[in-house]
Amino acid sequence: xxxxxxxxxxxxxxxxxxxxxxxxxxxxxxxxxxxxxxxxxxxxxxxxxxxxxxxxxxxxxxxxxxxxxxxxxxxxxxxxxxxxxxxxxxxxxxxxxxxxxxxxxxxxxxxxxxxxxxxxxxxxxxxxxxxxxxxxxxxxxxxxxxxxxxxxxxxxxxxxxxxxxxxxxxxxxxxxxxxxxxxxxxxxxxxxxxxxxxxxxxxxxxxxxxxxxxxxxxxxxxxxxxxxxxxxxxxxxxxxxxxxxxxxxxxxxxxxxxxxxxxxxxxxxxxxxxxxxxxxxxxxxxxxxxxxxxxxxxxxxxxxxxxxxxxxxxxxxxxxxxxxxxxxxxxxxxxxxxxxxxxxxxxxxxxxxxxxxxxxxxxxxxxxxxxxxxxxxxxxxxxxxxxxxxxxxxxxxxxxxxxxxxxxxxxxxxxxxxxxxxxxxxxxxxxxxxxxxxxxxxxxxxxxxxxxxxxxxxxxxxxxxxxxxxxxxxxxxxxxxxxxxxxxxxxxxxxxxxxxxxxxxxxxxxxxxxxxxxxxxxxxxxxxxxxxxxxxxxxxxxxxxxxxxxxxxxxxxxxxxxxxxxxxxxxxxxxxxxxxxxxxxxxxxxxxxxxxxxxxxxxxxxxxxxxxxxxxxxxxxxxxxxxxxxxxxxxxxxxxxxxxxxxxxxxxxxxxxxxxxxxxxxxxxxxxxxx
Numbered sequence: 284x285x286x287x288x289x290x291x292x293x294x295x296x297x298x299x300x301x302x303x304x305x306x307x308x309x310x311x312x313x314x315x316x317x318x319x320x321x322x323x324x325x326x327x328x329x330x331x332x333x334x335x336x337x338x339x340x341x342x343x344x345x346x347x348x349x350x351x352x353x354x355x356x357x358x359x360x361x362x363x364x365x366x367x368x369x370x371x372x373x374x375x376x377x378x379x380x381x382x383x384x385x386x387x388x389x390x391x392x393x394x395x396x397x398x399x400x401x402x403x404x405x406x407x408x409x410x411x412x413x414x415x416x417x418x419x420x421x422x423x424x425x426x427x428x429x430x431x432x433x434x435x436x437x438x439x440x441x442x443x444x445x446x447x448x449x450x451x452x453x454x455x456x457x458x459x460x461x462x463x464x465x466x467x468x469x470x471x472x473x474x475x476x477x478x479x480x481x482x483x484x485x486x487x488x489x490x491x492x493x494x495x496x497x498x499x500x501x502x503x504x505x506x507x508x509x510x511x512x513x514x515x516x517x518x519x520x521x522x523x524x525x526x527x528x529x530x531x532x533x534x535x536x537x538x539x540x541x542x543x544x545x546x547x548x549x550x551x552x553x554x555x556x557x558x559x560x561x562x563x564x565x566x567x568x569x570x571x572x573x574x575x576x577x578x579x580x581x582x583x584x585x586x587x588x589x590x591x592x593x594x595x596x597x598x599x600x601x602x603x604x605x606x607x608x609x610x611x612x613x614x615x616x617x618x619x620x621x622x623x624x625x626x627x628x629x630x631x632x633x634x635x636x637x638x639x640x641x642x643x644x645x646x647x648x649x650x651x652x653x654x655x656x657x658x659x660x661x662x663x664x665x666x667x668x669x670x671x672x673x674x675x676x677x678x679x680x681x682x683x684x685x686x687x688x689x690x691x692x693x694x695x696x697x698x699x700x701x702x703x704x705x706x707x708x709x710x711x712x713x714x715x716x717x718x719x720x721x722x723x724x725x726x727x728x729x730x731x732x733x734x735x736x737x738x739x740x741x742x743x744x745x746x747x748x749x750x751x752x753x754x755x756x757x758x759x760x761x762x763x764x765x766x767x768x769x770x771x772x773x774x775x776x777x778x779x780x781x782x783x784x785x786x787x788x789x790x791x792x793x794x795x796x797x798x799x800x801x802x803x804x805x806x807x808x809x810x811x812x813x814x815x816x817x818x819x820x821x822x823x824x825x826x827x828x829x830x831x832x833x834x835x836x837x838x839x840x841x842x843x844x845x846x847x848x849x850x851x852x853x854x855x856x857x858x859x860x861x862x863x864x865x866x867x868x869x870x871x872x873x874x875x876x877x878x879x880x881x882x883x884x885x886x887x888x889x890x891x892x893x894x895x896x897x898x899x900x901x902x903x904x905x906x907x908x909x910x911x912x913x914x915x916x917x918x919x920x921x922x923x924x925x926x927x928x929x930x931x932x933x934x935x936x937x938x939x940x941x942x943x944x945x946x947x948x949x950x951x952x953x954x955x956x957x958x
Contacts, residue, residue, distance in 0.1 A: 286310045287333040287403060292323040292350065293365065294342045298388065302336060302365070305392045311399070319343040320350035327360050334383075334402055339366040339376075351380045361406040363398050365390075428511065432527045437462045437482050440525065449509070449532070451502030466528070471496040471508055480513035481526040488523060490514040493530065508533040567706055574710050577603055581718040585725050592722055594625045597693070600715070601627050606695040607676060610637065613683075613691035618655070619644055621692070623671075642669045654682040654689050659708035677701045681712030683719050691719075760805050767798050824865035824933060831859050831893055831900055831953075838870055839891070848881045850904075853892035862900055862955055864934060869953075872930045872938075876904045876949045879923050898955060905948035 289311050293299035303313045314330050317323040319342050327335060335354055339347040351362040363384035383402035386394060429446035433439050439462055442454040450457070450465055457465045468477040480491040492512045499509045513528035581596055589595055593611055601609040611625040621642040644651045649667045653660060660680040665673065672678070677697040682689035693715050697703065774791050832855050839850050880889050887906035894901045927938045927949070934953060941948040 286312060287399065288312045288314050288330075289399070290315055290317065290323065290326055290330070290332040290335045290360075292317045292320075292335060292337045292341065292347060294318040294338065294340075298338075302395075305395055306336075309392065309396050309399075320345035320347065320353075323350045324353050324358075327354055327358050331358075332360060334399060334406075335360055335362045336365050336386075337362045337382075339364055348376060348380055351382060355380065361402050363402045428529050428531045429509075430527065430529050431457075431462070431466060431481070432516070432525060433462050433481055433485075434525045435485065435523055437479075437485060437526070439465055445531075449499055449501060449507070449530070451505075462526075462528075467500040468493070468497055468509075469500055469506070470494070471498040471506075481528045484513040484515050484528075485523060485526045488515055499530070510536070567704075570707055571710065573603075574714055578714045578717065581714070582721055585718065585721045593719075594627070596715075596718060596722075597625045598627045600693070600711070601629050601695065604695065604711070605629075606697050609693065609695045610672075611683075611691065611693050612642070614644065614689070618688070621651075637671055640671055642671065650680075654680065654692055657682055657684060657689065659705065659712050661703055661705055661708050675699075677703060679703055679708045679711070681708055681715060683712070684716040685720075757805070760801060763797075763801050764805075767794055767801060770794055771798075824868060826863040827866050828861050828863050829866065830861050831902070834866075835873075835891065835893070835902075838873060842874060842877060846878065846881075848877060848889070850877055850889045850891050853890055855893045857895065859893060859895050859900060860955055862953055864953060868930060868933050872927060872934075872936075872951060873902070873904075875923070875927055875930070876951065879927075880904055880906050880947060880949065895955075899952045900955060902951040902953065903948055904950075905946060907946050 289306055291299055291302050291306070291313055293302060293316065299316045299318075303316065306313050314332055315326045317326050321343065323335065323337070326332075335351070337347040337351050337354075341347050341350070347364065347366075351364070354360040354362055361383040362380070363386065364382050365386050365388055367388045383405055384398040386398050429449045430441070430443045431439060431446050431450075432441040439457045439460050442450075442452070442457050442465075447453050447457075450467075452460075452465050462481045463479045466479055466481065468479065469475060470477060477494060477497055480493055484491045490512050491514075493510050495510070497509055498506045500506050509530045510533045511528070511530040513526060515523045516525040516527055518524050577600070581599060584592065584595070597609055597611050600606075607630050608628040609626070610623050612621045612623045614621050621644055623637050623640050623642075626637055647667065647669050650660070650663065650669065659682070660668075660678070662677050663680065668678070668680075672680070672694060674696050676699055678694065679697070680692055680694045683691040683693060685691075693712070695711075771791075771794050774794065835852055839852055843849050877889055877891075880887065889904055889906045891902070891904050894903070924938070924940055931938045931951065936954065937952045939950045939952070941950070
């Protein structure tokens with residue numbers, strides 16, 4: 284049973300909440316909770332619920348019984364009572380409104396569910412009965428045939444408008460009159476009175492048919508031929524409780540009878556045609572069922588690793604359709620040449636193989652034009668087919684569809700006397716096309732899977748190579764660091780502070796350069812590993828909304844405390860919009876930007892400023908080189924820049940590098956996006 288829209292009327296909030304939870308758990312919709320009778324009636328009038336769960340005791344002067352009576356009688360809404368009282372007095376009081384259910388609190392969810400189902404079912408049944416009664420009454424009034432009903436004694440109890448017209452009596456005039464007086468029947472030719480059929484039906488207890496020449500004389504003396512029957516009305520026990528007569532004007536009927544013979548002949552011819560069509564449709568249905576089995580059989584084998592699948596498919600089609608032989612040909616990409624790639628001879632009478640024979644399509648335009656139009660050939664004329672396909676037996680040729688035109692054909696030579704229709708040929712063409720497309724798709728899938736496996740293998744090799752390369756690079760760098768530190772100690776031990784040695788000073792300067800170069804190389808190797816790890820990550824990032832300028836102030840303080848690098852934040856010249864971004868990734872990119880600029884030359888002053896366009900926020904970190912700083916010290920390495928761009932991709936952002944004489948600027952452009 285489908286979910287219902289239910290109004291809960293309960294003045295105790297805890298109970299109302301419990302009922303709402305129970306209804307929702309049962310899959311119903313609670314449209315509202317009312318606490319008074321008036322509120323319940325107003326809500327029902329505006330929202331039209333399917334059912335109302337009503338507490339009998341409510342706040343206000345009107346109780347639940349009053350509300351239930353108003354809801355059902357005026358709004359036709361069924362009511363199920365909920366009450367904590369089960370005494371006979373309360374039950375009798377509630378029964379006055381004929382409720383659709385009665386639940387005593389506390390109740391179980393199963394009891395509530397059952398009460399709702401019973402109430403809704405009863406409501407639907409009562410509505411159906413009322414509709415049926417209205418329908419019967421309307422039908423009797425609306426039908427074109429005249430209808431007169433009497434009681435068991437033959438006195439009239441009902442007349443519809445058609446009977447009023449034929450008899451000249453209105454229903455008000457006829458009610459209570461004897462049927463023989465109102466229904467004046469005479470013989471059409473002699474004028475003699477005819478026994479009243481209603482009275483005869485009441486006496487005999489059976490249906491009485493009017494004589495063929497009966498006429499009804501109306502109150503004004505007008506006569507018209509009538510016909511039909513009268514029957515007794517019985518109750519469920521079979522006792523006669525009245526009679527009814529239905530009759531109609533037969534004036535037009537006699538004219539129609541003269542046309543019946545001609546119409547009967549037309550019907551017989553139509554019946555013969557329909558019988559032929561039914562026979563044809565039955566044959567089509569049987570063929571469709573067999574063809575569907577063939578389709579499923581062929582499609583099941585598409586997923587196997589058959590190297591000769593097309594040849595096997597042709598063999599199955601020829602065998603199941605009981606053809607003598609068949610072939611499959613495919614066209615080249617330019618649709619200029621057809622090549623036979625498969626053949627099968629069930630009878631083994633024609634031993635000459637046609638495999639790999641080619642046909643110039645342009646030499647047989649009429650034959651191939653129909654195939655390219657996605658139409659099958661059923662017994663094509665001998666003059667249009669290529670000589671290699673020539674046969675005296677029935678022949679069908681179906682196109683194998685591709686995108687957007689035919690990519691090949693399948694031909695079947697049938698036994699002599701076989702009759703095929705276009706429907707059968709089209710169905711076979713569709714089946715072969717579906718199977719070939721499924722086979723090609725399966726082959727493409729296997730090729731793609733093989734490529735994926737190959738790429739996964741290459742990725743493993745790449746990871747192994749990067750790991751080995753990192754190890755090979757870090758080992759000599761570690762040795763270099765130890766050697767530099769050892770040489771620094773030796774220089775420090777050999778220095779004479781009172782008489783400085785210029786050679787020692789130059790050596791100390793060279794060692795500092797070596798230490799800086801070592802540090803730079805070691806960071807590059809570390810960045811390489813970080814880049815490799817980041818390349819393998821492809822997860823959806825959780826976004827947070829931030830105001831960029833406020834967030835930068837907090838992050839720069841944390842960055843300065845962790846690295847000792849001070850960054851000057853330039854206040855924004857305009858109001859910046861909030862953005863949605865993954866904060867850890869943004870902070871990682873910003874830290875890398877500032878660290879790279881600092882590594883280029885620790886003495887440089889880094890400035891950070893923000894700006895906005897219609898589609899993006901721009902975060903620019905720049906430094907002005909002091910006099911004497913080399914261009915190499917200002918450069919940002921390609922590996923570090925690639926790493927920054929890799930991280931920026933995760934935010935759908937961009938990194939741009941601008942190096943001019945005496946300055947270096949890194950700009951991160953973040954898209955302005957909604958949540």
